[in-house]
Amino acid sequence: MKLCVKNLSFSYGFYSQLFDHLSFEVEEGECLFIGGANGSGKTTLLRILAGLQDFSSGNIHVERAGKFFSRFPREYLQTESNGLFCHLSAFQNLRFWLDTQGQKVNLDTLSKEACEWGFTNPFVFKSLAVKRFSTGMKKKLSLMRVFLSEAPILLLDEPLNGLDETSCHLFFKKLEQLKERKKIIILSSHGRLGLCEKVISHKLFLSSFEEARRVE
Amino acid sequence: MKCSFLKQTVVFMKHYARCELSSKERFFAPLLFSATLLVMFNFSFGESIPRGYMVNIFVAEVFITLLFSLQLSFMRQFDLESEDNAFEVLRVSNVSYYALFLGKYFVSVISILCVVLPSVFLAWFFLAADLVDVEFSFYFYFSIFAALLGLSALGSLISALLQKLSGRELLYPLFFYPLGSPLFLLAQQIALFALEGKEIFSLLLVLLGLDLFYLVLALLLFDEIMT
Amino acid sequence: MMKVVFFFFFCLVLVWGSFLASSQVDVLQGEVYKILYIHVPNALCAFFSSFLLFLSSLFILLGKKKKFLPYAKASADIGFIFTLLTLVTGSIWGKPTWGTWWTWDARLTTTFLLAILYGAYHFLWQVAETTEKRMKICSVIGILIFADIPIIYKSVSWWRTLHQPPSLFVASSSPMSSSIYWPLVVSIILTLLFSLSLIVRRANNLKLAETLEEKAMKSSFS
Numbered sequence: 001m002k003l004c005v006k007n008l009s010f011s012y013g014f015y016s017q018l019f020d021h022l023s024f025e026v027e028e029g030e031c032l033f034i035g036g037a038n039g040s041g042k043t044t045l046l047r048i049l050a051g052l053q054d055f056s057s058g059n060i061h062v063e064r065a066g067k068f069f070s071r072f073p074r075e076y077l078q079t080e081s082n083g084l085f086c087h088l089s090a091f092q093n094l095r096f097w098l099d100t101q102g103q104k105v106n107l108d109t110l111s112k113e114a115c116e117w118g119f120t121n122p123f124v125f126k127s128l129a130v131k132r133f134s135t136g137m138k139k140k141l142s143l144m145r146v147f148l149s150e151a152p153i154l155l156l157d158e159p160l161n162g163l164d165e166t167s168c169h170l171f172f173k174k175l176e177q178l179k180e181r182k183k184i185i186i187l188s189s190h191g192r193l194g195l196c197e198k199v200i201s202h203k204l205f206l207s208s209f210e211e212a213r214r215v216e
Numbered sequence: 217m218k219c220s221f222l223k224q225t226v227v228f229m230k231h232y233a234r235c236e237l238s239s240k241e242r243f244f245a246p247l248l249f250s251a252t253l254l255v256m257f258n259f260s261f262g263e264s265i266p267r268g269y270m271v272n273i274f275v276a277e278v279f280i281t282l283l284f285s286l287q288l289s290f291m292r293q294f295d296l297e298s299e300d301n302a303f304e305v306l307r308v309s310n311v312s313y314y315a316l317f318l319g320k321y322f323v324s325v326i327s328i329l330c331v332v333l334p335s336v337f338l339a340w341f342f343l344a345a346d347l348v349d350v351e352f353s354f355y356f357y358f359s360i361f362a363a364l365l366g367l368s369a370l371g372s373l374i375s376a377l378l379q380k381l382s383g384r385e386l387l388y389p390l391f392f393y394p395l396g397s398p399l400f401l402l403a404q405q406i407a408l409f410a411l412e413g414k415e416i417f418s419l420l421l422v423l424l425g426l427d428l429f430y431l432v433l434a435l436l437l438f439d440e441i442m443t
Numbered sequence: 444m445m446k447v448v449f450f451f452f453f454c455l456v457l458v459w460g461s462f463l464a465s466s467q468v469d470v471l472q473g474e475v476y477k478i479l480y481i482h483v484p485n486a487l488c489a490f491f492s493s494f495l496l497f498l499s500s501l502f503i504l505l506g507k508k509k510k511f512l513p514y515a516k517a518s519a520d521i522g523f524i525f526t527l528l529t530l531v532t533g534s535i536w537g538k539p540t541w542g543t544w545w546t547w548d549a550r551l552t553t554t555f556l557l558a559i560l561y562g563a564y565h566f567l568w569q570v571a572e573t574t575e576k577r578m579k580i581c582s583v584i585g586i587l588i589f590a591d592i593p594i595i596y597k598s599v600s601w602w603r604t605l606h607q608p609p610s611l612f613v614a615s616s617s618p619m620s621s622s623i624y625w626p627l628v629v630s631i632i633l634t635l636l637f638s639l640s641l642i643v644r645r646a647n648n649l650k651l652a653e654t655l656e657e658k659a660m661k662s663s664f665s
Contacts, residue, residue, distance in 0.1 A: 050308045054575075076308045083305030085231075085296055087238040099227040100311050102219030129238065130300075138300075151310075373587075377580050383570040390563035394556040395587055398594045401552070426594070433590060437583050440504050 001064040002027045003049075003072075003153060003184050008058035010044060018044055022058070024204060026184050028152070031175060031199050034188040036206035042188040043079055045206065046157045049186065050076040062153070074153035075146045079161065082142035086131035090119060090141050093130060097145050110148075116170065117144055135162040147174050154178065156187040175199045224312050228319025235296050236327045242292065243330060246285040250335035253281045258342045270343065271411050278339045279404045282332060282360070283393070289328055290371025291388045293320065294379050303379070306442070313442040314435055317372065321431070325368045332360060355410035355420070362420065363403030366427035367396050369434040376441055399426060444644045451637035458633055462626055475539045480627060482532040484634035485525050489557065491635055492522025493589050495642060496564075500585030503578050512577055513653070515585055516568055517645035521638055523561035529554060553594060560588045 008022040018041035026032045034042050047053040049060065051074075062072040084093050091114075095105050111125070117140045119125040130138065139162040146154055160168055176199060178185060187200075219227070236242060257277050265273055297303045306316065336357070374391050378384045402423045409416045462480045499515035502508045533551065534544045545551070564584055571577045 050304075052304055052307060073310050074308060076305065078301060078304060081301035081304075083302045084300045085235060085302055086299050087235060087296070092234060096227070096231045097305075097309070099231075100219060100224060100309060102223070145305075373583075377583055381567075381570050381576070381580070383566070387563065387567055387570065390559065390566065391584065391587070394560045394563070395591060397556055398553065398591070429590070433587070437586060441579060441583060 001062060001152060001182075001184070003062055003186075004060070005049070006059045008045075008048070008060065009056045010041070010048065010053075011056060019206060024202075026186060026202070028182040028184055029179050030201035031179060031185040031187065033200040033203045034186065034206065035203060036188075036190065038190060040206040042190070042206060043157050046076070046155045046186065046188055049153075050074060050155050052076070072153060073151040074155060075149045075151040077142055077146050077154075077156040077159055079157040082138045083145070084130045084138060084141060087129050089125070089127050090114065090130060090133075091126045093141065094145060094148065098148060101149060101151075103148075103150060113144060113148065117141075118167065136164060136167065139163060140167055143171065143174075147178065152182075153184045154186070156185065158189055159187055160189060172199050221312055221315055224315035225318050228316050229322050232296075232320055232323040233326075236323060239296075242289070243327060246289045246328075246331045247334055249288055250281050250285040250331065251338055253284060254335070254338050254342055257281070265343075272408065274339060274343050275404060275408045275411065277343075278336055278360070279400060279407070281335055281339065283400060285331060285335065286328060286364075286367060286371065287389055287392055289324075289331060290367070290375055290392065291384070293324060293372045293375035298379055313439045316442075317435055317438045320372055321368055321434075324372060325364055328364060328368065329361070332364065336360065353410045355416055356407050359403045359406035359410060359416075359420070359423070362406075362423045362427060363399045366399045366423075366430040369427070369431040370396050370399075373434040373438055373441075376438060399423070399430070402426065444640070444647060448637070448640045448644050451633060451640050455630075455633050455637055458626075458630055462630070475536060476623075478532055478536045479623070480630045482529060482536055483627060484631045485532060486529040486554070487631055488634055488638040489522055489526040489529050489554070490592055491638060492518045492525060492642065493557070493592050496522060496585045497589030500582035500589075504582040504586070507578070509574060509578060512574065512581075513646040513649035514642065515581065516649055517642045519561050519564045519568075519585070519588075520645055521642045523558065523565065525638060526554060526558040526561060530558060553591070557588070557591060560591065564588065 003026045005025070006023050009020050010018050012018065022045075024032070034045060036042050044053060048055050060070070062069045085096070088096070091110065094110060098105050111122070114120075114125045118137075119140075130141065133141070139159075143159060146156065159171060163171060175185060179199065254277065257280070261273060294303070297306065371392060374388060374395070378387050378391075381387060402419060406416045406419050406423060409419070459480060463477050496515055496518040499511040499518060502511045503515060530551075533554075537546070538544050564581065567584060568577060568581055571580050
């Protein structure tokens with residue numbers, strides 16, 4: 001399976017041509033890093049891939065066993081928010097998102113996963129409302145939601161924001177596991193390329209007002 | 217990974233029920249608002265309400281109070297999803313928007329009934345001394361419940377539609393009241409006739425028909441909003 | 444297009460003038476019945492505008508056709524004007540006929556609510572600044588507004604009301620005399636054509652305004 005983007009163009013009105021005829025492919029088990037300065041279009045590109053934003057021209061599809069699919073299951077990690085229900089606990093949030101996907105919720109597996117991410121206190125994980133969490137805790141919960149999903153394509157926008165060093169290491173360890181499970185991963189960051197070097201397969205740099213260039 | 221439509225609807229119903237129970241101010245605020253309105257109405261009417269108008273005033277009081285307090289409840293229907301942008305995650309995930317809306321709809325009908333019933337009881341209590349000869353019929357309550365069925369659909373739809381707009385607090389009542397007023401008018405008419413012992417079956421059928429119409433319309437349009 | 448608008452307006456003025464000047468008088472209502480030739484067409488145009496709003500909204504929402512946006516806005520604007528005219532002429536007719544300028548009759552109430560909905564649509568248009576928001580939010584509201592129309596029309600049957608029962612589009616023969624019926628039909632057709640020309644003219648103005656704004660934005664950023 002591979003995700004194919006062909007001749008993608010997008011502009012905000014007349015004053016910002018973000019990318020013009022951008023093309024790339026990501027195979028299963030690969031991780032594409034999208035870099036660029038602030039305002040270069042990283043979030044916009046990920047939102048387009050997530051289906052949350054229309055684009056001016058181009059084609060996005062998944063190729064699998066010779067067939068092409070324009071609609072495909074994916075998970076998206078937002079940059080400025082976490083997609084959580086703040087009055088519910090971490091466990092209730094995860095259970096909801098997994099239930100909607102038809103995935104069986106195993107409490108032991110979830111608790112083990114939660115402990116790995118630093119939710120060692122069962123009260124904090126099962127009973128405390130998410131609105132009481134810190135920024136980093138919310139981000140980790142959001143990452144748990146994305147990583148537990150069975151969607152084959154993961155779109156991560158600035159996933160390292162708010163994470164401490166231990167969590168960053170855990171994040172990269174999880175990414176390696178997901179790559180082994182043949183997921184397609186696309187992540188963006190405005191820096192921290194050095195941290196991501198070990199896991200990324202390809203890099204794509206977006207520059208404002210210029211055609212995006214692909215760097216191997 | 218596929219989840220059936222019925223199962224997804226049940227998942228959403230359980231989820232929204234949990235959300236309602238975990239944020240109790242969403243129930244208490246409209247109820248307190250109803251109580252405040254009822255007190256103000258009774259102060260305005262004073263002690264000497266002519267007996268012949270008692271039933272009309274009671275029904276009017278109930279419906280006007282519900283009109284304002286329901287608007288408070290409905291306007292905040294999708295606040296939970298907007299708080300941390302869960303709306304976007306729902307749009308990306310492989311969920312059925314019909315299941316989402318139906319789950320939200322059923323829970324909102326039940327939770328708003330929990331506001332409506334105490335409000336009706338309070339309205340009756342404030343006028344209780346003068347209402348000893350007024351019969352409380354099943355159809356009086358059923359008319360309110362039937363109005364709720366249509367208003368919940370409409371209120372949820374408008375709430376989802378105006379979620380991200382800056383003038384939401386002004387726009388919401390401008391659309392909710394006119395579009396919901398046929399339901400209110402019809403329900404109020406049925407409630408009055410029920411208390412007066414008049415025939416209401418045909419009007420009730422019309423009201424239920426309107427409820428179904430609004431629900432189907434809301435379902436179809438909600439799908440368009442989310443895609 | 445302006446010539447077409449003026450042509451229909453001129454025809455309307457001629458037709459109304461001739462009806463108002465005619466010597467026919469209603470047995471019960473006297474001269475005041477002649478406002479029928481203005482009030483009923485205005486009411487039908489208010490409904491017709493909401494139908495056009497509904498159609499445009501449908502094309503925008505389902506067909507994703509942005510070009511119908513000006514027509515939706517124009518239909519709402521012209522519909523608002525005709526709804527106000529309906530209410531005003533209805534009040535003028537109501538005072539000598541019913542003895543009151545206003546009553547909370549079901550049809551009057553729901554027509555008044557339709558005027559509020561048109562006004563709220565205009566307000567919504569201003570608040571939803573981007574084309575994408577207008578395409579989604581305004582078109583859904585446009586469809587909902589049209590959903591109100593059958594309820595207005597049927598309200599005469601459902602609720603006891605002071606208003607005239609439907610006498611134009613009834614299955615059996617109309618209780619209206621033919622000397623009133625046919626001039627009324629002519630008035631309705633002309634008013635509908637006039638409202639259509641106004642909607643098209645307004646839509647063209649909106650498209651022109653949008654084009655000018657785009658050109659201004661383009662030149663300021665190039």
